[in-house]
Amino acid sequence: xxxxxxxxxxxxxxxxxxxxxxxxxxxxxxxxxxxxxxxxxxxxxxxxxxxxxxxxxxxxxxxxxxxxxxxxxxxxxxxxxxxxxxxxxxxxxxxxxxxxxxxxxxxxxxxxxxxxxxxxxxxxxxxxxxxxxxxxxxxxxxxxxxxxxxxxxxxxxxxxxxxxxxxxxxxxxxxxxxxxxxxxxxxxxxxxxxxxxxxxxxxxxxxxxxxxxxxxxxxxxxxxxxxxxxxxxxxxxxxxxxxxxxxxxxxxxxxxxxxxxxxxxxxxxxxxxxxxxxxxxxxxxxxxxxxxxxxxxxxxxxxxxxxxxxxxxxxxxxxxxxxxxxxxxxxxxxxxxxxxxxxxxxxxxxxxxxxxxxxxxxxxxxxxxxxxxxxxxxxxxxxxxxxxxxxxxxxxxxxxxxxxxxxxxxxxxxxxxxxxxxxxxxxxxxxxxxxxxxxxxxxxxxxxxxxxxxxxx
Amino acid sequence: xxxxxxxxxxxxxxxxxxxxxxxxxxxxxxxxxxxxxxxxxxxxxxxxxxxxxxxxxxxxxxxxxxxxxxxxxxxxxxxxxxxxxxxxxxxxxxxxxxxxxxxxxxxxxxxxxxxxxxxxxxxxxxxxxxxxxxxxxxxxxxxxxxxxxxxxxxxxxxxxxxxxxxxxxxxxxxxxxxxxxxxxxxxxxxxxxxxxxxxxxxxxxxxxxxxxxxxxxxxxxxxxxxxxxxxxxxxxxxxxxxxxxxxxxxxxxxxxxxxxxxxxxxxxxxxxxxxxxxxxxxxxxxxxxxxxxxxxxxxxxxxxxxxxxxxxxxxxxxxxxxxxxxxxxxxxxxxxxxxxxxxxxxxxxxxxxxxxxxxxxxxxxxxxxxxxxxxxxxxxxxxxxxxxxxxxxxxxxxxxxxxxxxxxxxxxxxxxxxxxxxxxxxxxxxxxxxxxxxxxxxxxxxxxxxxxxxxxxxxxxxxxxxxxxxxxxxxxxxxxxxxxxxxxxxxxx
Numbered sequence: 001x002x003x004x005x006x007x008x009x010x011x012x013x014x015x016x017x018x019x020x021x022x023x024x025x026x027x028x029x030x031x032x033x034x035x036x037x038x039x040x041x042x043x044x045x046x047x048x049x050x051x052x053x054x055x056x057x058x059x060x061x062x063x064x065x066x067x068x069x070x071x072x073x074x075x076x077x078x079x080x081x082x083x084x085x086x087x088x089x090x091x092x093x094x095x096x097x098x099x100x101x102x103x104x105x106x107x108x109x110x111x112x113x114x115x116x117x118x119x120x121x122x123x124x125x126x127x128x129x130x131x132x133x134x135x136x137x138x139x140x141x142x143x144x145x146x147x148x149x150x151x152x153x154x155x156x157x158x159x160x161x162x163x164x165x166x167x168x169x170x171x172x173x174x175x176x177x178x179x180x181x182x183x184x185x186x187x188x189x190x191x192x193x194x195x196x197x198x199x200x201x202x203x204x205x206x207x208x209x210x211x212x213x214x215x216x217x218x219x220x221x222x223x224x225x226x227x228x229x230x231x232x233x234x235x236x237x238x239x240x241x242x243x244x245x246x247x248x249x250x251x252x253x254x255x256x257x258x259x260x261x262x263x264x265x266x267x268x269x270x271x272x273x274x275x276x277x278x279x280x281x282x283x284x285x286x287x288x289x290x291x292x293x294x295x296x297x298x299x300x301x302x303x304x305x306x307x308x309x310x311x312x313x314x315x316x317x318x319x320x321x322x323x324x325x326x327x328x329x330x331x332x333x334x335x336x337x338x339x340x341x342x343x344x345x346x347x348x349x350x351x352x353x354x355x356x357x358x359x360x361x362x363x364x365x366x367x368x369x370x371x372x373x374x375x376x377x378x379x380x381x382x383x384x385x386x387x388x389x390x391x392x393x394x395x396x397x398x399x400x401x402x403x404x405x406x407x408x409x410x411x412x413x414x415x416x417x418x419x420x421x422x423x424x425x426x427x428x429x430x431x432x433x434x435x436x437x438x439x440x441x442x443x444x445x446x447x448x449x450x451x452x453x454x455x456x457x
Numbered sequence: 458x459x460x461x462x463x464x465x466x467x468x469x470x471x472x473x474x475x476x477x478x479x480x481x482x483x484x485x486x487x488x489x490x491x492x493x494x495x496x497x498x499x500x501x502x503x504x505x506x507x508x509x510x511x512x513x514x515x516x517x518x519x520x521x522x523x524x525x526x527x528x529x530x531x532x533x534x535x536x537x538x539x540x541x542x543x544x545x546x547x548x549x550x551x552x553x554x555x556x557x558x559x560x561x562x563x564x565x566x567x568x569x570x571x572x573x574x575x576x577x578x579x580x581x582x583x584x585x586x587x588x589x590x591x592x593x594x595x596x597x598x599x600x601x602x603x604x605x606x607x608x609x610x611x612x613x614x615x616x617x618x619x620x621x622x623x624x625x626x627x628x629x630x631x632x633x634x635x636x637x638x639x640x641x642x643x644x645x646x647x648x649x650x651x652x653x654x655x656x657x658x659x660x661x662x663x664x665x666x667x668x669x670x671x672x673x674x675x676x677x678x679x680x681x682x683x684x685x686x687x688x689x690x691x692x693x694x695x696x697x698x699x700x701x702x703x704x705x706x707x708x709x710x711x712x713x714x715x716x717x718x719x720x721x722x723x724x725x726x727x728x729x730x731x732x733x734x735x736x737x738x739x740x741x742x743x744x745x746x747x748x749x750x751x752x753x754x755x756x757x758x759x760x761x762x763x764x765x766x767x768x769x770x771x772x773x774x775x776x777x778x779x780x781x782x783x784x785x786x787x788x789x790x791x792x793x794x795x796x797x798x799x800x801x802x803x804x805x806x807x808x809x810x811x812x813x814x815x816x817x818x819x820x821x822x823x824x825x826x827x828x829x830x831x832x833x834x835x836x837x838x839x840x841x842x843x844x845x846x847x848x849x850x851x852x853x854x855x856x857x858x859x860x861x862x863x864x865x866x867x868x869x870x871x872x873x874x875x876x877x878x879x880x881x882x883x884x885x886x887x888x889x890x891x892x893x894x895x896x897x898x899x900x901x902x903x904x905x906x907x908x909x910x911x912x913x914x915x916x917x918x919x920x921x922x923x924x925x926x927x928x929x930x931x932x933x934x935x936x937x938x939x940x941x942x943x944x945x946x947x948x949x950x
Binding site: 312362367368369373377380381384385390393394397398400401404405408412415416417448449452 | 518519520521586587590591594598601602608609613616617620621624625627628631632635
């Protein structure tokens with residue numbers, strides 16, 4: 001509750017800061033301080049210090065799962081701002097507004113991670129989506145950015161429509177938006193419930209860019225300004241996954257045997273399309289767009305499995321994936337040439353940046369000693385724990401092996417090829433934040449309990 | 458304590474190496490580190506031989522059922538010793554090679570050593586998997602950074618191959634873990650798991666493919682000759698001398714006692730693959746004109762025999778493999794040192810370009826002949842006791858009772874073929890008349906003499922008195938076979 005209110009207030013504050021504050025560094029500092037405050041306030045709530053008690057009639061419940069994910073999201077955003085806040089400056093003139101939109105998105109994230117009512121889910125998803133449409137199109141003079149924004153808006157509204165339709169159908173049957181009362185199913189579910197569940201499934205799959213609803217993702221991620229791609233491909237995607245698993249556990253948990261095969265098929269399709277298409281990319285940015293689809297495929301395993309390990313694993317996965325991807329995007333923004341060849345000889349000129357990027361890439365590929373490995377490990381363990389569909393797990397690891405191909409192409413370019421890549425100005429803060437991110441990735445890869453103990457105590 | 462030290466020490470010295478600037482000082486530092494590691498390993502074999510020094514367990518991921526559990530049994534002792542002996546030999550033998558960014562090179566070498574130590578001492582399946590992958594990463598960087606012309610695609614193929622294998626093994630590990638009674642990754646829980654024949658059948662392949670790629674066993678061997686050819690000399694020595702032993706260790710420690718029924722059921726198939734690979738590699742080796750590729754193919758042949766002997770499922774085979782694990786590591790490093798010396802000296806690895814080295818380099822030729830004869834398992838050399846025991850086991854094999862004779866005959870033919878290609882190589886390279894290229898050569902330098910001399914001493918030591926080494930592993934081999942016997946006849950659920 002702390003974070004929900006504060007993030008909304010901070011969004012408004014940032015909107016007005018553009019009028020009151022003239023220097024860009026002042027705006028940036030306000031945003032970073034606000035973000036840190038948000039993180040602190042959320043951690044305080046986890047320790048039992050709740051500043052506001054508002055009766056939501058059980059529509060929002062801040063349980064440990066929600067609070068821990070919010071903390072991960074806020075920490076990632078804080079690190080993201082340290083790394084990329086200066087680059088946001090280069091996107092356009094409405095500097096303060098971009099921060100305001102980011103805070104509004106975070107407000108939506110706190111809703112989607114803690115909803116108990118389908119209405120709140122809908123509100124959260126919309127609060128996340130609308131600022132994203134704007135951020136995607138924020139590079140106004142760039143045709144690609146405009147195209148991406150329009151595409152995202154049209155397809156996104158369509159999927160929101162589907163979601164609303166699904167909610168309405170379920171309400172028609174149950175007369176309630178409350179997830180617990182929807183889940184009270186003993187006999188065979190009615191056609192309305194099944195149809196509503198499928199519509200919700202499709203719209204959520206759209207939001208997390210799972211195949212075959214992924215077509216918007218590569219174009220939008222490629223077209224959006226790189227700083228915002230970084231944000232929407234990591235924190236936002238993870239947040240929607242949290243909503244996804246929450247929705248299907250709390251509202252449709254009893255129907256698991258009805259949707260599990262469908263979920264498995266979506267997982268396989270997402271893994272296949274994401275990984276195989278990423279192999280053929282020539283631009284690192286577009287490769288990362290497809291890689292985020294591939295990673296979504298792995299996260300889908302947790303929704304498919306839906307057991308205790310799946311929920312723990314998804315928290316770990318969202319941290320591991322967000323940290324690593326934010327780091328890579330931050331380095332990518334500093335490059336002038338986004339192709340693989342643009343990274344040739346990077347290690348010679350920027351050894352520290354290359355080393356940290358290597359750690360992030362190894363984490364995404366799932367090599368032990370990085371958080372990415374344990375995250376994938378949890379997913380596989382959860383999927384095996386269902387005792388069904390062994391082929392799904394085998395397929396997933398083969399796709400993980402394919403992903404090594406495109407992640408290692410960047411490492412090969414950086415370390416084993418000759419070249420002199422032009423790099424933009426790099427500040428000490430940027431370097432140190434990257435080192436902290438890399439250290440976090442390795443620390444979580446050895447002691448995941450540092451994160452997961454928060455889930456239990 | 459000893460196993461933890463064996464991992465931590467090279468790990469720390471390796472990390473420190475990254476920050477050393479001068480090439481000479483990092484070289485000395487690496488040699489110093491490897492000697493201390495050798496000392497630790499020898500201490501574990503001799504003075505600190507009690508159980509309390511050789512086991513360690515601490516909490517790691519209690520939620521997942523995994524703990525940081527390491528220990529040294531007979532095979533672990535032997536392989537750690539091999540790893541610890543190999544590194545000083547390699548560093549001394551390549552003392553005069555210079556590398557771009559030497560600090561990174563030696564750091565990665567030491568990290569690889571730490572990774573392999575971890576594999577050899579891991580007593581928890583998840584820890585085993587961790588180190589299994591970790592040993593690979595520094596190797597990948599070593600080969601692709603300092604290797605030959607085609608290094609990038611070749612080492613990438615090597616990496617992808619082994620990575621796919623490891624991931625399949627990971628599924629196997631997860632599956633077995635989910636079937637254990639206490640949901641633990643501990644090796645003892647793995648040994649107690651009860652699985653049906655059908656489950657063991659497919660699990661066998663999930664594990665075996667990973668190990669077969671590592672050894673390598675035909676038809677999973679295609680990465681190996683290219684990688685050995687393209688890697689820098691000292692990396693090739695580590696790869697072929699120590700790293701391939703990870704596959705055999707996995708087979709013996711993590712496959713045979715865990716999935717005895719699957720192991721027995723598919724033993725025939727695996728032996729056929731191994732023997733086919735032996736014949737195939739030997740025939741190719743006869744045709745080779747490239748020294749590095751020749752040695753690479755002999756390695757496939759030797760690993761094939763060891764794999765077949767493991768699948769014989771009897772005591773003599775197990776002991777033969779144990780002693781051969783060590784001997785093969787030493788011998789192949791000796792061969793690589795000579796190949797490296799020739800390549801550095803003449804700038805070519807082509808057998809047809811060389812000749813008549815014997816007159817100019819008498820020391821080199823003596824060492825080469827001894828190591829080459831050891832490689833074809835002449836009596837009095839270190840490979841003889843191992844190969845003798847392994848042939849014995851093939852004849853009395855329990856898996857392949859029907860084809861035992863056939864397999865033994867084919868494996869025997871490979872020994873004859875080995876004599877042909879090795880002696881042929883020696884004849885062409887060292888004897889005959891010197892050509893303009895080889896006329897003005899000089900003999901080995903002090904460092905190569907030191908390394909090869911130590912190897913030759915080990916060759917004779919094990920060849921004449923193998924008992925000392927057999928004693929180290931005797932208890933372990935018997936325990937594995939006993940466990941296997943006991944488990945195999947538990948009725949499946």
